[in-house]
Amino acid sequence: MNKEKLKQKLKAQARISRSPMKQLLAAASEEDKLMSGNNVLQGLFFGDVVWRRLLQSNVKVVLLIVVFTVIYVGVRYQCQHDMVEINELEAQLKDAKYNAMTTSSNLTERTRESHILNALRQNRDTLLHISEQPPYIIEMN
Numbered sequence: 001m002n003k004e005k006l007k008q009k010l011k012a013q014a015r016i017s018r019s020p021m022k023q024l025l026a027a028a029s030e031e032d033k034l035m036s037g038n039n040v041l042q043g044l045f046f047g048d049v050v051w052r053r054l055l056q057s058n059v060k061v062v063l064l065i066v067v068f069t070v071i072y073v074g075v076r077y078q079c080q081h082d083m084v085e086i087n088e089l090e091a092q093l094k095d096a097k098y099n100a101m102t103t104s105s106n107l108t109e110r111t112r113e114s115h116i117l118n119a120l121r122q123n124r125d126t127l128l129h130i131s132e133q134p135p136y137i138i139e140m141n
Contacts, residue, residue, distance in 0.1 A: 055062060109115065120128055 117130065120126055120130075
């Protein structure tokens with residue numbers, strides 16, 4: 001009598017400790033057994049029976065495909081986000097180059113000899129003037 005109770009406890013524990021995958025497969029197989037004749041025809045017509053058996057035998061593959069699909073979508077979204085950011089940074093770089101070119105052009109224009117001479121002529125109180133003698137060349141031996 002004790003052996004039978006022990007066997008029943010072990011069977012109950014075995015049922016409880018089954019993996020979720022095995023429980024899912026067992027539940028699906030029980031559903032297949034419960035289908036009546038009319039439901040079987042309807043299931044065949046709509047492809048339920050075929051798909052259920054196919055999915056039961058390939059649950060791991062389906063889960064793997066789902067995981068890869070989620071990873072693919074995530075990576076693609078990140079790539080698109082990075083491309084938008086790169087385009088914005090390239091536009092900012094282009095604007096910075098044009099601003100640098102404009103500033104350089106303005107500086108070149110303001111430091112021309114003719115502009116400096118005009119500025120000196122307008123400020124008569126300055127002691128700077130144009131030399132009337134040519135520059136000397138000093139030769140060192």
